[in-house]
Structure formats: structure tokens, C-alpha cells
Amino acid sequence: MWLKNVNYLISCPSKENWPDNSKKELCIVGRSNVGKSTLINKITNNRNMAKVSKTPGLTKYLNFFDVNHQYRLVDSPGYGYAKVSIQSDASFQKMMSEYLYERDCLIGLILVIDAKIGITANDLSLLQIANSVHLPVHIIASKCDKLNQKMKHQLNLQIQEIQNAFDIQNIIYYSSLDHSYEKVVDLIKLLYQEAK
Numbered sequence: 001m002w003l004k005n006v007n008y009l010i011s012c013p014s015k016e017n018w019p020d021n022s023k024k025e026l027c028i029v030g031r032s033n034v035g036k037s038t039l040i041n042k043i044t045n046n047r048n049m050a051k052v053s054k055t056p057g058l059t060k061y062l063n064f065f066d067v068n069h070q071y072r073l074v075d076s077p078g079y080g081y082a083k084v085s086i087q088s089d090a091s092f093q094k095m096m097s098e099y100l101y102e103r104d105c106l107i108g109l110i111l112v113i114d115a116k117i118g119i120t121a122n123d124l125s126l127l128q129i130a131n132s133v134h135l136p137v138h139i140i141a142s143k144c145d146k147l148n149q150k151m152k153h154q155l156n157l158q159i160q161e162i163q164n165a166f167d168i169q170n171i172i173y174y175s176s177l178d179h180s181y182e183k184v185v186d187l188i189k190l191l192y193q194e195a196k
């Protein structure tokens with residue numbers, strides 16, 4: 001039901017601190033405040049696993065988690081909030097690009113989008129990088145509790161459009177307020193299994 005035996009390992013501002021690359025890794029990426037850290041807490045059933053805040057920019061570095069001594073999960077700082085200095089400065093860009101281009105145990109990206117905002121220009125830039133390094137992307141549309149039928153329809157259309165342009169392997173409609181995290185757990189387990 002949950003992702004079990006998950007333990008925080010290390011927070012890394014640069015590649016010098018990355019844990020060894022002996023375990024397959026999934027990274028959760030997306031806009032700031034979209035709910036990436038909340039998602040980690042939901043799927044691990046531990047509200048203290050990753051730090052969460054109403055204020056964007058709480059996650060500052062790449063945070064690595066061990067999963068059952070077999071795999072790893074990585075929480076990343078969000079982008080798209082100009083007010084938050086780290087997300088817009090050169091060190092953030094460097095941290096993310098060295099990770100996306102150089103981390104050879106990375107098996108995929110879980111791109112969390114805000115269902116109400118949809119796919120942003122920054123999300124598209126990330127999808128382009130993922131395409132260029134042949135990294136599979138799985139989309140989680142978060143905060144679906146805030147959507148009405150019309151918004152759901154619009155989001156579907158937008159996702160269909162980008163599916164034509166990019167290799168999006170899975171899409172999950174999710175809210176931290178219900179049981180939809182179980183679909184995310186199932187997906188993550190499947191991706192780890194497939195990568196064995």
C-alpha cells in the first residue's frame with residue numbers, strides 16, 4: 001500500500017555529495033509548491049519524511065532517500081518562482097543539469113504538475129532535457145481536488161497535446177487529500193521492478 005522502508009540519506013547541493021550510483025533512482029521534479037515533498041510524505045506514510053511548506057522554495061537541494069536498501073528516490077527543489085532566489089540562480093541550474101545529464105543510475109523522472117496551472121514553460125524545458133537524454137517521464141497532476149469538470153477537460157487536452165510531442169509514459173491524476181497516492185505507489189514499484 002505504501003512505499004516501505006524508506007529512509008532519508010543526504011541532501012546534496014552538488015554532485016560531490018551524491019550517494020554511490022549502485023542503486024536505480026527515480027527523481028521527483030516540478031514547479032515549486034506543486035506538492036513534490038507532500039507526495040513523498042504521502043507515499044511513505046510519514047509526514048516528516050520530506051519538509052513541506054505553503055511557502056514555495058522550501059526544498060533547496062537534491063534530497064536522496066533510500067528505498068528498502070534496493071532503490072532510491074530523490075526529492076528536488078522546484079522551479080518557476082522568480083521570487084525564490086535559489087530556484088532562479090546559476091547554482092540551481094548547475095545542480096539540476098549536472099544531475100539530469102550525469103546521473104547514470106537515474107531511471108526516470110516523475111514530473112509533478114499543478115493540475116490547475118497545467119504544463120508551464122519550465123515544465124516543457126524539462127521535458128526537452130529529458131527527451132534529449134532519453135529519460136522516461138511520468139506525469140503526476142497534483143492538487144486535483146481543486147479541479148472542476150471544465151478544468152479537468154482543459155488539462156486533458158493540454159496533456160494530450162504534449163503527449164504527441166514527448167515520450168510521456170504514464171499520467172496519474174492525484175490529490176494529497178484522497179487515496180490516489182496508491183496509484184503513485186503502484187507506479188513507482190513497477191518502475192523499480194522493470195529497471196531491475
Ligand SMILES: Nc1nc2c(ncn2[C@@H]2O[C@H](COP(=O)(O)OP(=O)(O)OP(=O)(O)O)[C@@H](O)[C@H]2O)c(=O)[nH]1
Binds near residue numbers: 056059
Ligand atoms: N489542495 C492540495 N494541496 C496540496 C496538495 N499537495 C500539496 N499541497 C499543498 O501545497 C503546498 C506545497 O507543498 P510542497 O509539498 O511543499 O511543495 P513542493 O513541490 O515540495 O515545493 P518546493 O519544495 O518549493 O519545490 C503545501 O501547503 C501542501 O500542503 C494537493 O494534492 N492538494
Ligand SMILES: [Mg+2]
Binds near residue numbers: 036038052
Ligand atoms: Mg519540496
